[in-house]
Amino acid sequence: MHDRDPGGYDAFLSPGHAAGDRIAPALQRALRRIARPWYRPRALRVFLDRADLAADPDPWSTATAVPARSRHFVLLASPEAAASPRVGRQVGFWRARRERERFLIALTGGDLVWGDGDFDWERTTALPAQLKGWFTAEPPWVDLRWASGSEDPGADPRFRVAAGALAAAVHGVPEDALDREDVRQRRLTARLRRGAVVGLALLSVVAVVLGVTTHRRHEAAVTRAAALDLAARAATVGSADPALSRLLAVAAWRLDPTGRSRAAMIDALVRPDRWTAGVPHVRALSADGGTFAGVRDGAVRLAATRTGEPVGDPVADAEDVEALALSADGRVLAIAAGDVVRLWDATRREPVGGPIASDPRDADSLLLSPDGAVLAVRGAASVALWDVATGARLGEVAGPSGAPASFALAPDGGTLAVGDDDGSIRLWDVRAGVPVGEPLTGHAGGARALAFGPAGTLATGGRDGAVRVWRTADRTPVGTPLDAGAPVHEVAFSPDGRTLAAGTGDGAVRLWDAVARQPLGDPLTGHPARVESLSFTADGRELVSTDGQGSARGWSVADRVDEGAEFPGDPGPIGVVEYLPDGRTVAVGTRGGPIHLWDTATRAPVDPPLTGNIGRVYSISPSPDGRTLLVVDEGGAVRLWDVAGHRQTGQLTEAGTGYPAHAVFSPDGRTIAVGEDRAVRLWDAETLDQLGEPLDAGGTSVRTVAYSPDGRTLAAAGHGGPVRLWDAATREPRGDLRADADDALTAIAFGPDGRTLAAGGVDGSISLWDTADRTRLGEPFGRGEGEVVYEVAFSPDGRTLATAGTGVRLWDVPTRRPLGVLRAYAIAVAFSPDGRSLATGESRLRVFDVPRTDDPAAELCRLAGRSLTGAEWATHVPDVPFREVCP
Numbered sequence: 063m064h065d066r067d068p069g070g071y072d073a074f075l076s077p078g079h080a081a082g083d084r085i086a087p088a089l090q091r092a093l094r095r096i097a098r099p100w101y102r103p104r105a106l107r108v109f110l111d112r113a114d115l116a117a118d119p120d121p122w123s124t125a126t127a128v129p130a131r132s133r134h135f136v137l138l139a140s141p142e143a144a145a146s147p148r149v150g151r152q153v154g155f156w157r158a159r160r161e162r163e164r165f166l167i168a169l170t171g172g173d174l175v176w177g178d179g180d181f182d183w184e185r186t187t188a189l190p191a192q193l194k195g196w197f198t199a200e201p202p203w204v205d206l207r208w209a210s211g212s213e214d215p216g217a218d219p220r221f222r223v224a225a226g227a228l229a230a231a232v233h234g235v236p237e238d239a240l241d242r243e244d245v246r247q248r249r250l251t252a253r254l255r256r257g258a259v260v261g262l263a264l265l266s267v268v269a270v271v272l273g274v275t276t277h278r279r280h281e282a283a284v285t286r287a288a289a290l291d292l293a294a295r296a297a298t299v300g301s302a303d304p305a306l307s308r309l310l311a312v313a314a315w316r317l318d319p320t321g322r323s324r325a326a327m328i329d330a331l332v333r334p335d336r337w338t339a340g341v342p343h344v345r346a347l348s349a350d351g352g353t354f355a356g357v358r359d360g361a362v363r364l365a366a367t368r369t370g371e372p373v374g375d376p377v378a379d380a381e382d383v384e385a386l387a388l389s390a391d392g393r394v395l396a397i398a399a400g401d402v403v404r405l406w407d408a409t410r411r412e413p414v415g416g417p418i419a420s421d422p423r424d425a426d427s428l429l430l431s432p433d434g435a436v437l438a439v440r441g442a443a444s445v446a447l448w449d450v451a452t453g454a455r456l457g458e459v460a461g462p463s464g465a466p467a468s469f470a471l472a473p474d475g476g477t478l479a480v481g482d483d484d485g486s487i488r489l490w491d492v493r494a495g496v497p498v499g500e501p502l503t504g505h506a507g508g509a510r511a512l513a514f515g516p517a518g519t520l521a522t523g524g525r526d527g528a529v530r531v532w533r534t535a536d537r538t539p540v541g542t543p544l545d546a547g548a549p550v551h552e553v554a555f556s557p558d559g560r561t562l563a564a565g566t567g568d569g570a571v572r573l574w575d576a577v578a579r580q581p582l583g584d585p586l587t588g589h590p591a592r593v594e595s596l597s598f599t600a601d602g603r604e605l606v607s608t609d610g611q612g613s614a615r616g617w618s619v620a621d622r623v624d625e626g627a628e629f630p631g632d633p634g635p636i637g638v639v640e641y642l643p644d645g646r647t648v649a650v651g652t653r654g655g656p657i658h659l660w661d662t663a664t665r666a667p668v669d670p671p672l673t674g675n676i677g678r679v680y681s682i683s684p685s686p687d688g689r690t691l692l693v694v695d696e697g698g699a700v701r702l703w704d705v706a707g708h709r710q711t712g713q714l715t716e717a718g719t720g721y722p723a724h725a726v727f728s729p730d731g732r733t734i735a736v737g738e739d740r741a742v743r744l745w746d747a748e749t750l751d752q753l754g755e756p757l758d759a760g761g762t763s764v765r766t767v768a769y770s771p772d773g774r775t776l777a778a779a780g781h782g783g784p785v786r787l788w789d790a791a792t793r794e795p796r797g798d799l800r801a802d803a804d805d806a807l808t809a810i811a812f813g814p815d816g817r818t819l820a821a822g823g824v825d826g827s828i829s830l831w832d833t834a835d836r837t838r839l840g841e842p843f844g845r846g847e848g849e850v851v852y853e854v855a856f857s858p859d860g861r862t863l864a865t866a867g868t869g870v871r872l873w874d875v876p877t878r879r880p881l882g883v884l885r886a887y888a889i890a891v892a893f894s895p896d897g898r899s900l901a902t903g904e905s906r907l908r909v910f911d912v913p914r915t916d917d918p919a920a921e922l923c924r925l926a927g928r929s930l931t932g933a934e935w936a937t938h939v940p941d942v943p944f945r946e947v948c949p
Contacts, residue, residue, distance in 0.1 A: 289318035301588035351597030351606025431475030481509030523550025565593025636903030651679030822851025
């Protein structure tokens with residue numbers, strides 16, 4: 063009846079919470095059953111979007127992921143749907159990219175009134191505004207408002223008629239034809255059932271076998287379809303409910319452990335959001351984001367941010383509370399209520415001293431200095447400063463254009479920074495009550511966000527979308543402004559001052575390396591409103607953010623802020639790193655010539671360095687026993703070094719007589735392959751004699767060579783040609799691996815299976831090849847990252863691929879999904895023999911822990927902290943019996 067996309071859906075139903083959650087599931091079931099052949103689990107593949115109507119955590123990557131893969135959009139129209147940002151974005155996405163003829167409407171509440179050439183938007187209450195002006199004639203729609211009060215709408219014949227009209231549109235046939243087909247299929251099914259009874263009587267044994275086989279096939283088809291639904295639903299739920307999203311991905315894997323469900327798990331695993339929670343609108347977050355003070359149930363309470371669970375008894379009554387502030391250690395709570403500001407001991411739940419004289423009725427923000435000695439109160443026209451110990455007023459700072467746009471206290475409480483709507487920032491000496499120097503200028507809009515760093519710096523964010531960093535000692539800028547891409551409402555430093563975060567008006571959080579002034583990964587998205595507060599945990603590995611609609615989110619930023627184990631000393635720019643077989647020694651080749659050996663257990667150099675190389679070291683290859691290093695340097699020599707004796711033991715070519723670029727030992731250590739301009743030469747590793755004539759690399763200017771782990775295949779790649787393969791024993795060519803015509807390959811590596819080869823190019827792309835039949839495994843990935851791939855390396859288990867460019871990226875090999883970007887700007891990478899560590903070379907040697915991907919299901923269950931409940935299973939997997947997701 064229609065063309066079916068095996069990877070997509072026939073219809074997308076949104077929203078899935080229509081009329082008390084009864085109409086939407088009933089309609090999904092009806093569309094699946096009408097005109098269903100007896101041998102298929104469903105007539106149509108129908109996806110029901112069950113995300114919260116009010117939530118819109120990630121508008122483009124989750125809300126529109128399934129509509130983009132669906133043939134038809136069925137809008138369950140109602141006033142609630144019309145007001146939903148998520149539904150609005152889905153409808154806008156469909157209008158911009160798809161046909162209006164495939165947009166169907168089922169009215170479940172409110173009114174639809176057609177006017178002159180468009181809906182009458184004065185009287186229509188059930189459609190989102192994104193549909194204005196799209197329809198040139200009244201579209202067909204079905205009225206299901208009568209079903210809103212029904213306990214079982216699917217049992218009503220009227221529902222069958224309405225669902226049949228929608229099903230006909232999706233199938234692309236007239237209603238009467240579909241109705242006849244439905245009747246025919248029902249009759250056929252009935253005849254088959256009657257025939258089955260007769261057949262069973264005549265051929266009971268055969269029928270039983272066939273019946274079991276058919277039943278099993280049917281169950282398998284239903285299970286596979288459910289797994290596909292779960293994988294898509296995991297992406298759709300996304301940031302709206304991170305724990306549920308992770309559990310749905312695991313459930314897909316439990317039902318059907320295929321590449322698609324593993325990809326869903328990897329996507330869920332690397333997503334940085336860890337949890338979401340609701341917080342009161344009047345609140346104060348602790349310094350580490352773990353606790354908040356807020357107004358709930360008529361009292362000011364402390365609660366855990368992640369769970370919302372109260373921490374102890376209420377602190378105080380909540381009558382007329384205007385603002386709250388928590389001290390850095392969480393022990394002191396300031397409450398502005400009525401006509402006073404009072405301090406409370408948050409541990410003992412009792413007031414500290416008397417009221418601080420003030421008139422906080424216009425106060426909209428309180429701030430306690432990190433040492434708890436100074437309280438700042440922002441009112442309608444100024445910021446007032448108070449001595450917490452004595453209750454004395456220290457002074458008042460007024461903005462040039464009225465109330466200050468932002469304010470912040472330095473860690474020692476001695477300096478107040480005030481940002482104004484004219485974009486200027488002024489510094490004040492708190493005790494002396496006088497300005498410190500001239501104002502800081504540069505923002506084109508209001509300075510809305512301020513944060514002091516731990517090392518005498520101040521970060522400022524403005525309406526102009528710029529984030530600036532200043533030295534407070536001389537009030538000079540640090541580098542050029544950072545671009546946040548949207549108006550900035552909050553900034554925060556990590557405890558060590560090395561990471562800077564900015565929360566913006568579009569609901570995103572952006573991270574930068576505060577020292578290198580480089581972005582750390584993509585923005586963190588998911589907030590439906592502007593970000594209003596940011597807090598790093600004490601170790602800087604997690605970030606808590608809150609927004610203007612009362613939601614809090616916890617983000618894992620460990621992979622972005624982890625700088626690995628940094629090794630001391632300054633060896634100079636590093637071009638090569640290689641682990642020795644002992645698993646703890648790393649050889650580091652510099653661009654200046656010396657080769658340094660490092661003990662990764664002690665982070666100490668193994669002196670002395672290997673000197674005598676000429677210029678930059680191009681490649682290092684340890685022998686299988688780890689006793690010898692094979693080194694190619696800029697001078698054109700291929701040298702052998704004794705690791706224990708720190709001395710050169712041989713040389714294959716004289717410096718300046720050739721152009722070798724890369725050399726490697728064969729896995730058995732008996733042969734050395736040297737790649738040079740358009741050829742590969744083989745040498746006896748013991749006698750250092752050349753073995754036969756050079757291997758012709760065709761038009762390829764060889765820059766890298768590699769042996770397969772079993773030693774049977776030799777590969778070479780470079781500029782101007784394909785990857786060329788040879789049989790290592792016979793030295794006969796085995797064919798070429800041809801990349802795209804415009805690709806120049808810069809790095810190759812064999813996987814541990816001996817037949818998979820990864821190749822990186824100058825355009826940032828990575829290709830995987832099966833060297834046995836010389837076919838590319840899927841499409842290239844990684845292209846568009848804007849960086850040359852200088853080196854590729856497989857983990858020992860073959861599941862993870864590391865690529866080095868201006869950054870170090872990790873990839874899940876089975877799914878080609880990204881696993882993250884390490885905080886290193888390197889062109890050299892090497893896995894340790896056990897696969898647990900990755901060494902990177904830049905200006906310094908760094909060693910990182912490698913994320914485990916051998917059992918993503920177990921890790922997702924750990925992150926979720928629970929399993930999928932029976933009720934959740936029934937909601938999301940109604941066609942398959944319950945299975946334990948996280949045993």
